[in-house]
Amino acid sequence: MAQKPSIPKGTRDFNPEQVAKRNYIFQTIKKVFETFGFQPIETPSFENSDTLMGKYGDEGDRLIFKILNSGEFLQTFNISLIESIKTILYNLQAYLKKHDDKNTDAIIKSYRDNLLEVFPKILKSNNQIKFEDEKTKFENLCNDIWYFVELYIISIDGNVEKLKNSDNNVLTEFTMKVFGGFSFNLGSGYMNNYISEKALRYDLTVPFARYVVQHQNEIEFPFKRYQMQPVWRADRPQKGRFREFYQCDADVVGSTSLWQEVEFVQLYDTVFSALKLEGVTIKINNRKILSGIAEVIGAQDKLIDFTVALDKLDKIGEEKVKEEMLSKDIPQSGIDKLQPLxxxxxxxxxxxxxxxxxxxxxxxxxxxxxxxxxxxxAITTLGLQTATLQLDVTLARGLNYYTGAIFEVSAPENVQMGSIGGGGRYDDLTGIFGLKDVSGVGISFGLDRIYLVLEELNLFPETITKTIEVLFINFGDKEALFSLKAIKKLRESGINAELYPDAAKMKKQMNHANKRNIPFVVLVGEEEITSNSYTLKNMISGEQQKLTLEELVSVIK
Known part of the structure; x- marks a missing residue:
């Protein structure tokens, strides 16, 4: 039975029209980025897990897609682990036989006490498993495996005696039960390190910070970069929220000047004006204000909990926000002080x-x-084209790294959509990777949401989906070769042209042109070849005219 094709939830296929519209947004944003002096970079789709983890708060960390280590590695590791468990059971069997008395619990406890001496010698024989400077994690690994040894062998009636007298087949059966339970549990942080060491990038900002630190000797500061690449989040798919989506980021590192924030407000306004998306709201807040509020209400040590809850005000409402704050042990007296906010x-x-x-x-x-x-x-003096700058003191964006200005862009009020852009100042992000005192500020455009807004408001120019301007009808090999000479000339003149590949019926070729919205077709038969001319048909008006090649180029162009 053939497998029904599907794609993972939260991902999408894009047809030619959708790709053309997306490219229109990309090109518009890219042009503005470069106008403002930003340079392009790219980073890998996945990073080391420790590069990403701990940078986005607890909620963000839970949405990071982790990548399993290669199947070959896991298979080797699992085989090693199975053999190690089996060796433990052989040793335990021998130990039980050697200390053959009725007090099996005491014998087993004695063997358990010696496990940390026996187990390392077994596991260290596998070069892929290293335990240097990992004593605590290694002990946890031993404890986890021993737990399942006890669960499947010791605590089940009759199994101790069965183990003492078992043959190789029974030992193998016990081994697989222990291994299966341990693998399912994955209770050891050490084991998790071996299962996944890499993760798909959650955003472009943290990888950029890693890039800056890693390439600091090659970069001229202040460094203005833009980056347009996909990111991945293990989020619940819904309208405007996907598990795979593009971000279009611009950042400046190496400057503490507030003129950078001013420029980013202008950049947002310029991009959305160029896209004809008028009426967007650029919301702004400052993390220092949020810190100050937390200080005033006596919740300095719960700043992240406070900001994460506050950021949900427009989604869940005032009462639910207060309930969440109470659940995070923010005192009622402090919440009462927030009422004016x-x-x-x-x-x-x-x-x-x-x-x-x-x-x-x-x-x-x-x-x-x-x-x-x-x-x-500054913005009042400089003015904005079509956007509005608005202060929103509940704007928190729960990410751990913002330290100054915080931005979020909302679509026009007549469109139901989440934020279509955001960013902020992150004075200490590169410090996480060992490069101190490098301030940065950046913004991001949510391409997929911008696409949905432009689609809903019918703001895509009609011309952007035009791919082929003229189709040459194929009447046979002789006519096709003659047509391709003209097609070559048209393409050199910047006109998108193609030949229908098969000498199919005229009606089929014409229908093909109509379905693809190709505005012109060219007919070349024996007469046209003899007179070195081309018959051009306007597919909208139906008008036909016989033209020279130069005239053909001129009319279509």
């Missing part, structure tokens, strides 16, 4: 004034306010 509305300037009152006792919070005032003042 939940109802904070008005202009950018009026919200700033309210924040000055709320954060009067927080030096960190006041510094965040001053940074926002600087950015707002």
């Amino acid at each position: 939940f109802s904070l509305t008005g202009t950018f300037e009026s919200q700033i004034e309210s924040l000055k009152t709320i954060l009067a006792s927080s030096e960190e919070g006041i510094k965040g306010i001053q940074e926002l005032e600087f950015i707002k003042s």
